[in-house]
Amino acid sequence: MNDRIRHALIVSIPPLVTLLAMIVLWHLAVIVFQMPPYLVPTPKRVGVVLLQEAGPLARATWLSGRAALCGFAISLGLGTSVAIVFSQSALVRRSLYPYAIFLQTVPIVAIAPLIINWLGPGFWGVVVVSTIISLFPIVASTTAGLTTVPSGLVDLFRLHRANRIQRLFKLQLPHAVPALINGARASSGLAVVGSIVGEFFAGYSVDEPGLGMIITHSSSLLKTDLLFAAMILSALLGVMIFGTVSLLTMLTLRRWYGGVADPNA
Amino acid sequence: MTPPIVIETCAASMSYAGQTVLSGVDLRCAAGEFVSLLGPSGCGKSTLLRMAAGLEQPTSGSVRIGAGGRSLDSEGTDATSFVFQDPNLLPWRDVWHNVALPLEIEGMDRKEQRRRIADSLRLVGLHEADARKYPHALSGGMRMRASLARALVTRPSILLLDEPFAALDDMLRTQLNEELLALWQRENWTVLFVTHNIAEAVFLSNRIVVLGGKPSRCVAEIEVPLPHPRDRTLRGSAEFARLTAEVSASLFEASA
Numbered sequence: 001m002n003d004r005i006r007h008a009l010i011v012s013i014p015p016l017v018t019l020l021a022m023i024v025l026w027h028l029a030v031i032v033f034q035m036p037p038y039l040v041p042t043p044k045r046v047g048v049v050l051l052q053e054a055g056p057l058a059r060a061t062w063l064s065g066r067a068a069l070c071g072f073a074i075s076l077g078l079g080t081s082v083a084i085v086f087s088q089s090a091l092v093r094r095s096l097y098p099y100a101i102f103l104q105t106v107p108i109v110a111i112a113p114l115i116i117n118w119l120g121p122g123f124w125g126v127v128v129v130s131t132i133i134s135l136f137p138i139v140a141s142t143t144a145g146l147t148t149v150p151s152g153l154v155d156l157f158r159l160h161r162a163n164r165i166q167r168l169f170k171l172q173l174p175h176a177v178p179a180l181i182n183g184a185r186a187s188s189g190l191a192v193v194g195s196i197v198g199e200f201f202a203g204y205s206v207d208e209p210g211l212g213m214i215i216t217h218s219s220s221l222l223k224t225d226l227l228f229a230a231m232i233l234s235a236l237l238g239v240m241i242f243g244t245v246s247l248l249t250m251l252t253l254r255r256w257y258g259g260v261a262d263p264n265a
Numbered sequence: 266m267t268p269p270i271v272i273e274t275c276a277a278s279m280s281y282a283g284q285t286v287l288s289g290v291d292l293r294c295a296a297g298e299f300v301s302l303l304g305p306s307g308c309g310k311s312t313l314l315r316m317a318a319g320l321e322q323p324t325s326g327s328v329r330i331g332a333g334g335r336s337l338d339s340e341g342t343d344a345t346s347f348v349f350q351d352p353n354l355l356p357w358r359d360v361w362h363n364v365a366l367p368l369e370i371e372g373m374d375r376k377e378q379r380r381r382i383a384d385s386l387r388l389v390g391l392h393e394a395d396a397r398k399y400p401h402a403l404s405g406g407m408r409m410r411a412s413l414a415r416a417l418v419t420r421p422s423i424l425l426l427d428e429p430f431a432a433l434d435d436m437l438r439t440q441l442n443e444e445l446l447a448l449w450q451r452e453n454w455t456v457l458f459v460t461h462n463i464a465e466a467v468f469l470s471n472r473i474v475v476l477g478g479k480p481s482r483c484v485a486e487i488e489v490p491l492p493h494p495r496d497r498t499l500r501g502s503a504e505f506a507r508l509t510a511e512v513s514a515s516l517f518e519a520s521a
């Protein structure tokens with residue numbers, strides 16, 4: 001137990017020191033270069049805004065977080081399903097995979113307005129943008145996991161005449177779990193990006209803004225301190241979702257591989 | 266009455282991408298026999314064994330396994346098990362559930378499964394506590410035992426073993442050789458055993474088949490008339506030395 005606390009300290013102290021140093025530098029830079037607050041506010045100013053606007057900001061974080069989680073969950077379900085379909089037929093894979101790559105390469109800012117036009121502003125528009133941007137890593141990574149089972153294990157299943165379903169559930173899916181989780185980690189951060197960017201275009205209502213909407217508003221009003229506060233919160237949101245997924249990874253994979261985070265890497 | 270032939274290849278040939286690996290291999294194993302396959306590396310021993318298991322189809326010739334004369338592709342000849350050179354355990358299952366896999370695939374009921382798994386683990390000398398371990402937490406010897414337990418859980422009458430002990434140290438190998446031989450005697454299996462190790466082949470087998478040439482054929486067959494039961498003192502005997510030398514010589518010829 002003692003070891004664990006020491007480990008936690010060793011892991012958490014250096015980044016905290018870095019953070020502190022960065023805040024001090026930031027503060028000094030603003031004072032020394034005499035930056036106007038509409039360009040760069042002092043950290044103190046941002047802190048004050050965070051407290052003053054705590055209610056609306058918390059509400060906004062919740063709204064954006066909800067859309068991001070929703071988009072992430074849909075990506076997870078849809079991405080895994082698509083990957084399963086891909087893994088069952090090389091023909092289907094070859095015919096559709098290039099179009100899955102489209103999801104990866106299309107600039108989301110180019111199609112977000114289109115999606116909002118179709119779905120109307122509000123929650124679902126944002127969720128769809130978040131899904132589109134976070135889908136590909138899961139599809140790519142899970143498909144790779146499902147189709148790269150070591151040939152010895154495939155032989156084992158052939159030897160015992162396992163059918164397709166047994167092979168999928170007892171071999172391919174368990175083998176793909178580490179890859180799936182890696183995809184999910186990449187995708188979780190993107191889902192937050194998607195929900196913020198989605199809100200740039202879709203927003204909710206002006207009296208119910210998410211973080212993305214606060215960012216666009218405060219920037220057009222030159223309320224840079226509020227902009228910073230929203231930025232920090234969206235970063236924290238990403239870190240939180242990423243952290244949760246990583247934690248789940250460790251818990252599941254430790255049992256199989258004795259803590260090796262990614263045996264396929 | 267002579268025992269029936271349970272593994273038979275007739276003029277079996279195998280080519281990969283135009284390159285012939287095996288050409289016209291005739292191999293016969295009678296029920297209850299322990300036959301070892303020896304040959305230089307890359308001569309096609311694993312290929313021959315995989316053909317016998319039905320994992321590969323011969324390019325020409327025929328392969329037959331089981332007393333009923335059915336090939337392994339047809340249903341109902343599950344009396345054959347294969348042990349790979351690599352233990353091939355599923356890392357996400359503990360030993361118990363790895364051993365359970367063939368029975369799960371077969372769809373056997375749980376209660377019967379539990380009995381079979383416990384029997385099989387006991388047979389290979391794995392304990393209760395080991396059964397709950399995951400493969401990453403096992404020693405090489407224990408992994409091999411688990412792999413063997415998985416092969417035995419279907420109660421096969423024919424065992425195909427591809428260098429199962431190649432990755433183990435000499436001590437452990439000697440010990441597992443003795444255990445395997447004792448089990449063979451008790452269970453009356455037909456065993457086709459691939460190895461690189463001459464002493465291992467002599468110690469275990471009734472008969473040694475040497476593969477060689479380019480492409481490979483059976484170049485020699487050596488009977489091993491050593492009496493059973495065999496134990497490690499046999500390894501020091503003059504007869505054992507003579508047989509080892511004979512096998513060694515024909516292996517040299519095969520590699521030349």
Ligand SMILES: Nc1ncnc2c1ncn2[C@@H]1O[C@H](COP(=O)(O)OP(=O)(O)OP(=O)(O)O)[C@@H](O)[C@H]1O
Nearest residue numbers: 281282286304305306307308309310311312313461
């Ligand atoms: N799937 C395959 N595709 C192409 N060539 C193959 C394939 N499998 C085996 N071979 C070739 O067939 C030959 C025999 O291989 P095999 O694995 O049967 O040899 P082996 O006698 O078992 O060798 P070792 O003792 O090293 O295990 C080798 O030259 C190998 O390159």
Ligand SMILES: [Mg+2]
Nearest residue numbers: 310311312427
């Ligand atoms: Mg081999």
